[in-house]
Amino acid sequence: MTFTALRSGGAKLYAKMGPSWLAGAIAAGPATMASLLTAGTSFGFALLWVVVLSAILGTFAQYLAMRLGLRTETGLVAAVERHLGGGWAWLLVADAVLAAGLAQLVIMKGVADISATITGIDARIWGVAWALVLAFGLAGGGYRVAELGAKLLVSAVVCAFIASLFVVPIDPSAAIAGLVPMMPAGLSGALVVAGILGGAVHITLITMHSYTMRARGWTRDDTDIATTDIVASMFVAFGIYSLAIFLVAASVLHGAVSPEGLTHVSASQALGPLVGANAKWLFLLGLWGAAVSTLGGNTVVPPFLLADKLGWGTTVEDSRYRLLLAGFALVSAVGPFVGGSFFPLLVLVLAFGLVGTPFAIAIVLALLNDRRVVGETPAPWTNLGGVVLICITVLTAGSFVRGHLSTPGEPLSAFVLVFAAVLGTATLVVLGLAVRTALREETPRAATQ
Numbered sequence: 001m002t003f004t005a006l007r008s009g010g011a012k013l014y015a016k017m018g019p020s021w022l023a024g025a026i027a028a029g030p031a032t033m034a035s036l037l038t039a040g041t042s043f044g045f046a047l048l049w050v051v052v053l054s055a056i057l058g059t060f061a062q063y064l065a066m067r068l069g070l071r072t073e074t075g076l077v078a079a080v081e082r083h084l085g086g087g088w089a090w091l092l093v094a095d096a097v098l099a100a101g102l103a104q105l106v107i108m109k110g111v112a113d114i115s116a117t118i119t120g121i122d123a124r125i126w127g128v129a130w131a132l133v134l135a136f137g138l139a140g141g142g143y144r145v146a147e148l149g150a151k152l153l154v155s156a157v158v159c160a161f162i163a164s165l166f167v168v169p170i171d172p173s174a175a176i177a178g179l180v181p182m183m184p185a186g187l188s189g190a191l192v193v194a195g196i197l198g199g200a201v202h203i204t205l206i207t208m209h210s211y212t213m214r215a216r217g218w219t220r221d222d223t224d225i226a227t228t229d230i231v232a233s234m235f236v237a238f239g240i241y242s243l244a245i246f247l248v249a250a251s252v253l254h255g256a257v258s259p260e261g262l263t264h265v266s267a268s269q270a271l272g273p274l275v276g277a278n279a280k281w282l283f284l285l286g287l288w289g290a291a292v293s294t295l296g297g298n299t300v301v302p303p304f305l306l307a308d309k310l311g312w313g314t315t316v317e318d319s320r321y322r323l324l325l326a327g328f329a330l331v332s333a334v335g336p337f338v339g340g341s342f343f344p345l346l347v348l349v350l351a352f353g354l355v356g357t358p359f360a361i362a363i364v365l366a367l368l369n370d371r372r373v374v375g376e377t378p379a380p381w382t383n384l385g386g387v388v389l390i391c392i393t394v395l396t397a398g399s400f401v402r403g404h405l406s407t408p409g410e411p412l413s414a415f416v417l418v419f420a421a422v423l424g425t426a427t428l429v430v431l432g433l434a435v436r437t438a439l440r441e442e443t444p445r446a447a448t449q
Contacts, residue, residue, distance in 0.1 A: 023208060026301075029293065031294070039250075043184055049182075057197065057200060065205075083373050093305045095356040095359055096207045096302070097302045103298055108333070111288070124337065134329035197396050204353065208301045358423070362390060
């Protein structure tokens with residue numbers, strides 16, 4: 001086969017893929033970048049194992065969501081309402097909308113701040129401008145505009161950070177030592193670990209997958225291309241993105257920039273001796289591209305879920321969905337008015353989203369193991385992987401939640417604790433229902449043998 005034929009085949013495959021790239025655009029965003037930069041700056045190579053694990057777990061979480069979406073050929077919220085009840089559907093919607101909404105405000109703050117740094121125009125003006133671009137672009141073009149933008153921006157950002165590895169000296173022995181699992185002491189370490197995992201295994205990524213596949217018109221017959229789509233976007237593109245950023249941060253920023261003083265400007269300035277006077281602008285453009293791609297992908301999630309719960313269409317052909325999409329985009333203009341540095345805020349919202357993620361995974365597993373929903377139960381290794389995924393996310397999110405137990409009177413800590421208690425209880429109940437369903441189905445089968 002000639003190089004031209006290979007290139008043509010690769011281009012055709014790239015064009016066929018899409019739904020998981022929108023999830024990858026959210027995962028490979030400024031929040032994940034902030035977590036990775038904070039991890040490398042604070043702990044050197046010690047958390048490399050978390051970076052590798054995040055790509056693996058993120059890929060598997062999307063695989064579970066893909067299996068359920070293709071077998072039900074409906075939206076996740078509609079499937080939950082039909083088979084578990086309206087109350088569970090509303091709880092899933094509230095969980096996802098809250099996580100995506102908080103992330104939207106902080107991501108918009110980041111996009112506006114970076115735009116202000118590059119242009120000198122006030123960030124609040126940029127917030128309004130970007131909100132209008134989102135509202136008109138997504139409400140007018142719908143899913144295809146978001147998908148195309150995600151694929152182009154994620155590909156460009158991944159290439160940019162791969163290039164950085166060629167000019168950054170990496171200590172191989174220190175990097176290999178970082179593959180040995182360890183958890184840094186204190187709330188800051190738990191927050192960073194939760195932030196890294198939360199970037200790859202997040203409720204918004206899991207809940208949106210059935211809707212993006214429906215927008216593409218994929219059915220059960222498209223399982224092979226859907227699997228390839230996930231591996232290419234989450235494991236390959238997102239994995240390389242995460243590794244490149246982390247290795248650069250651990251090699252260059254660790255010891256050169258304090259974790260407390262880490263900002264998009266200080267991070268870019270630390271790269272100056274390596275890549276020259278244009279380091280700041282190269283870094284800011286990479287961060288800007290990641291932020292814009294995430295902003296577009298994240299904007300479509302709450303409208304997908306709310307429209308599905310209300311029985312509306314989930315494409316711009318339904319004017320009600322279009323209004324939801326435009327409204328959520330416009331509300332994000334509030335982001336630049338949020339106080340604080342957006343790097344720490346990004347890590348916090350990822351960790352917060354991780355708290356609500358085990359519930360979404362439990363919902364997916366419960367439906368996948370109900371023959372009335374999918375007609376066939378998954379292979380044992382799939383269920384084992386799902387249980388491991390829940391355990392890891394619970395343990396990681398639990399470390400973050402435990403850090404707030406010492407300050408239950410503070411509004412943020414109280415909110416995190418209540419949120420964790422509600423979603424933790426709901427996760428246990430859903431898993432209990434799944435086990436009961438499995439036993440009920442196994443009993444008649446055993447009686448006939």
